[in-house]
Each structure stands twice: as structure tokens, then as C-alpha cells.
Amino acid sequence: MQATVYKSTGSWYTVKTAAGEMFQARMKGVFKIDENITSTNPVAVGDLVEIAPDDSDANAKNAMITDIGARKNYIVRSSPHGRNKKHIVAANLDQAVLVCTVKDPRTSLGFIDRFLVTAAAYHIPVILVFNKKDIYRDKELEKFEEIAALYGNIGYEVLLIAAATGDGVDDVQELLKDKTTLISGHSGVGKSSLINGLMPGLALRTKAVSGWSGKGLHTTTSAEMYDLPFGGRLIDTPGVREFGIVDIPKTELSHYFLEMQPYIQQCQFNNCLHLNEPGCAVKAAVEAGEIEVDRYVSYATILETIQEELY
Numbered sequence: 001m002q003a004t005v006y007k008s009t010g011s012w013y014t015v016k017t018a019a020g021e022m023f024q025a026r027m028k029g030v031f032k033i034d035e036n037i038t039s040t041n042p043v044a045v046g047d048l049v050e051i052a053p054d055d056s057d058a059n060a061k062n063a064m065i066t067d068i069g070a071r072k073n074y075i076v077r078s079s080p081h082g083r084n085k086k087h088i089v090a091a092n093l094d095q096a097v098l099v100c101t102v103k104d105p106r107t108s109l110g111f112i113d114r115f116l117v118t119a120a121a122y123h124i125p126v127i128l129v130f131n132k133k134d135i136y137r138d139k140e141l142e143k144f145e146e147i148a149a150l151y152g153n154i155g156y157e158v159l160l161i162a163a164a165t166g167d168g169v170d171d172v173q174e175l176l177k178d179k180t181t182l183i184s185g186h187s188g189v190g191k192s193s194l195i196n197g198l199m200p201g202l203a204l205r206t207k208a209v210s211g212w213s214g215k216g217l218h219t220t221t222s223a224e225m226y227d228l229p230f231g232g233r234l235i236d237t238p239g240v241r242e243f244g245i246v247d248i249p250k251t252e253l254s255h256y257f258l259e260m261q262p263y264i265q266q267c268q269f270n271n272c273l274h275l276n277e278p279g280c281a282v283k284a285a286v287e288a289g290e291i292e293v294d295r296y297v298s299y300a301t302i303l304e305t306i307q308e309e310l311y
């Protein structure tokens with residue numbers, strides 16, 4: 001029987017079949033589906049699994065996971081169990097929503113760009129949802145327009161909403177309908193408020209509880225998937241502050257800055273890092289105003305964090 005993983009707690013997984021039946025499932029033995037990653041968790045939220053119900057106790061609804069389907073994509077974070085080990089946060093995503101704010105707290109462009117690069121490297125489209133519209137005055141609205149133009153021109157969807165008043169939540173709903181979406185954002189941006197707005201009745205985590213669980217307890221926080229009442233699924237990742245950028249060589253980073261892509265081929269050197277090389281088409285585009293300086297600064301900043309010795 002096929003099922004989808006909704007939650008994982010230790011060695012138990014909450015799974016749901018296509019018919020809507022929930023089981024608590026465990027892994028049967030050890031198997032690995034992706035030779036390219038060494039992960040600390042063999043099964044992740046969003047995985048499609050094959051299960052064999054355990055009929056010995058009709059009330060318990062237990063099952064064995066006997067196989068894991070190939071993943072369309074996945075997103076990881078570094079595991080607390082070692083530098084080279086990864087923890088798969090979620091698999092089989094259609095898209096990701098990054099909740100941001102211009103004010104209280106301000107989401108930095110650097111943070112947004114790191115998220116966008118990570119998602120692009122995993123082939124996951126991103127929607128930027130700016131929240132707390134109700135407290136923005138002229139200055140903040142101007143800032144938002146600037147940011148919306150910056151990312152809109154690159155091709156990203158950008159929304160402005162107020163989760164607290166419900167303003168614009170229906171626009172988010174429209175984009176999430178019938179898709180599997182990962183939702184992420186800095187603490188305090190209103191991610192829980194938005195989730196509650198999308199799923200009235202769920203009454204997700206009070207602020208006090210989420211504030212507590214996010215504090216120094218990263219290892220125990222885990223992703224959880226919810227069925228959206230209007231169709232589609234939402235994967236919340238409480239406590240996950242940031243995802244790890246996939247292990248990519250320095251020369252590949254510019255591929256994930258989508259607006260740099262048309263210029264990369266025109267650089268004089270095919271291994272150009274777009275820093276100080278002669279004949280660099282990316283730098284020329286920055287100087288000509290075709291690529292935003294802020295994005296180039298993010299590029300150079302992220303580039304520095306990549307350890308070239310690995311390649």
C-alpha cells in the first residue's frame with residue numbers, strides 16, 4: 001500500500017494513504033534510496049513510501065515501511081551529528097514560500113538570497129510573501145516596492161499581505177492550491193499566523209510554545225505536513241532557521257542567481273568566478289545596471305562561504 005510521510009518522530013513515522021487512512025509506521029531494516037547523500041534520517045516528511053499494515057492489533061494502526069520511492073527533490077540542513085552528515089528536512093516539494101517582513105523584524109536581502117540560491121539549487125520555485133502590511137507606512141511601503149521590483153524582475157512571485165487581518169491571505173491560498181509547499185521564514189515574521197489563516201481550526205502552536213521550542217532545541221524540531229482545506233499540502237519546519245546550501249563548486253554558484261544565467265556563457269573564461277577576471281560579462285552587466293548591485297554583493301558573500309578544497 002502506498003502512503004505519504006506527514007511527520008517523523010524518532011524512529012516512528014506518521015503516514016497517510018491515498019484513502020486518507022493514517023498509520024504509525026517503522027522502517028523494516030536499513031535501506032538507502034539515494035547514493036549521493038549521507039543523511040541521518042532515511043525517511044523524510046513528503047516521502048512516498050510503501051507500507052505493510054501490521055494487522056496483529058486492529059486498533060493500533062501500525063505498519064512497516066518496506067520501500068521508499070525515488071525523490072523528485074529534497075531540502076537538507078546540516079545534521080548536528082557531524083559536519084558531513086545531512087538531515088533531510090523534506091522531500092518532493094512543488095514550491096517554497098519564504099515569509100519575510102520589511103519591519104519588525106526586517107528580513108535582510110542576504111537572508112532572502114541565501115534561501116533563493118538554496119531553493120534554486122534544489123530546483124524548488126520560491127514565492128516571497130511579505131507580511132505585516134498593516135504596519136508599513138510610506139517608508140516601508142516604498143522599501144517593499146523596491147524589493148518587489150528587484151525580485152519580480154528576476155522572475156520571482158512577490159506578495160504583500162497582513163496575516164493578522166487576513167488581507168491578501170486568499171492570494172497566498174490561490175498559489176498553494178493543489179501543490180506541496182514548504183513554508184519558512186525568520187522567527188517573528190508571522191509564519192504561524194499565516195498558517196493559521198490558511199487553516200482555520202488548526203490553531204497551530206501558540207507563540208509561547210513555538211518560542212520555547214525554537215530555543216536551543218534544534219535537534220528535536222522536525223518538519224510536519226498538513227493537508228490544506230482548499231487542496232494541497234503545507235510543510236512547516238519549526239525551528240529550522242536556515243537550510244544548508246547544497247555542496248556546489250564555486251563555479252556553479254552563479255547558475256543559481258537566475259538573472260546571471262544569460263551572461264555566464266559570455267565570460268571570457270569558462271571557469272570565471274565573476275570577481276576580478278578580465279572579460280567578465282556578469283560584472284559588465286552589474287556595471288551596466290542590468291544586474292542589481294545588492295544581488296551581486298550577495299553572490300560574492302555566499303561565494304566566500306564555499307570551501308573550494310572540497311573539489
Ligand SMILES: Nc1nc2c(ncn2[C@@H]2O[C@H](COP(=O)(O)OP(=O)(O)OP(=O)(O)O)[C@@H](O)[C@H]2O)c(=O)[nH]1
Pocket residue numbers: 131132133134135161162163164165185186187188189190191192193194207210211214
Ligand atoms: N501587525 C502585524 N503583526 C503580525 C502579523 N502577522 C503576525 N503578526 C505578529 O507578529 C508576531 C509573530 O507572529 P508569529 O505568527 O508567532 O510568527 P512566527 O514567524 O511563527 O514566529 P516563530 O513562532 O517565532 O517562528 C506575533 O506577535 C503576531 O501577532 C501581521 O500581519 N501584522
Ligand SMILES: [Zn+2]
Pocket residue numbers: 267268272273274275277279280281282283
Ligand atoms: Zn564572469
